[in-house]
Amino acid sequence: MLTGKHALVTGGGTGIGLAIAQALAAQGAEVTITGRRPGPLEAAASAHIHPLVMDVMQEASVVQGIEAAVNARGPIQICVPNAGIAEGRALLKTDMDFWRRMMATNVDGAFLTIRESLKSMTQTDWGRVIAVSSIAGIRGLKGAPTYTASKHALLGLIRALAADYATKPYTFNALCPAYVDTDIVTSNVTSIMKRTGMDEAAARDLMVGVNPHGRLIAPEEVAEAALFLCGDHSGSVNGQAIQIAGGEV
Template sequence: MDHAGRHALVTGGGTGIGLDIARALAAAGAEVTITGRDLDRLKAVAAGTPRLHPLAMDVADEPSVRDGIAAAAGARGPIAICIANAGIAEGAPFHRETLDQWRRVMATNLDGVFLTFQGALATLGREDWGRMIVISSIAGLRGLKGASAYTASKHGVIGLIRALSEENMGSRITFNALCPGYVDTAIVSRNATEIAARQGMTEAEARAYMARGNRHKTLLQTDEVTGAAMWLCSEAARSVNGQTIQIAGGQVA
């Protein structure tokens, strides 16, 4: 797989799944813009990898996204590969969830994908090659108890890629969603700490509890999601469009 000469943009590219995908794309020859709110962290993870380019960008802030994508495209060309990965995972029982909490999740997980894809597509022509991939979740395919806003946001991005695949049918740009289960990242570690404190269990027990949310009862590793993303970015997946790919150890929906 050779992406030399192509420009990729990965939101939430400073940690976890986003960083792993960004490194794989850079290893395949792409110039990769990694975005996030913590510029110091982005600079630290990009150090020593010349094809990783840090950019401070908050996907929940429209001017930040519009200006950031324009700057990235101006520096490295049209965004041929866009990985909309930035997201937040917050949960609460529905009766206690506030409108501010709901809007915060939607602003990042759904509005952020809308802004990112719209900005990236504006850099491409109708005849250009492109891969637009959103990192959704198994919560985009079924409901998660105590996470109504998160579930709704992840269902929303799947609807978005399905609509965009139809709107751009016949072009060389594809739109797909990856739907991983629980992945062993900082988010899982943070949630394990919160679950342990709330439920009176150890963090190891909390991690095992989350692992049982995957069909094979094992936490996923980031390379499993990266492998699927790299396949979608390959020519072998040129006819895969508007799809949701489950990565959860078994059938989810």
């Protein structure tokens, strides 16, 4: 389905990003995966998955990295701004360093990735931008006001771009999963245990309980939604926040 297409997935070495990269590669795309740590990127590399060390918090890194990817594999026609951090903290315990780090990764990083990818995408006749947001981009997530604000901002960016390019052959959508079975859940379990005194099972159950179907979501379930947005008949799906959230309403 995607033979001849070049995809870029930030945060593509692990978790949701890796699942999306593997799904795109399985459909024939050449996929550039980015991240700050070379180890996970190299471990994820394959014949159609190409690692690139890039820090989405640094404009020069994004500009240079995406330029190198385009020079190596052609225009980016599938852009997946996935890199992000998820951490809860009460507002009165939130300092500017925490706020800025969250926004620099989740909002600025997506903005830079999309902006640089569009430079080559808009020279082609087809393109897809698929941002990985969160259920927190749609509703307020208790105990995580900074994270919630960042994911709402990402969704606003996607909707504005969908309006800007509505008559063009490019679509902009956001995937909004609830709790997914990734390393982020593991780190959040540790954080919850530290903040609340809960044991590991109780902390994990707290997150699982947010998903109405009573289980963590597999990264591959999110990847399948990304594939749908790259399908032959997906052109009229634009500016949407697609929930992969086990029945969250």
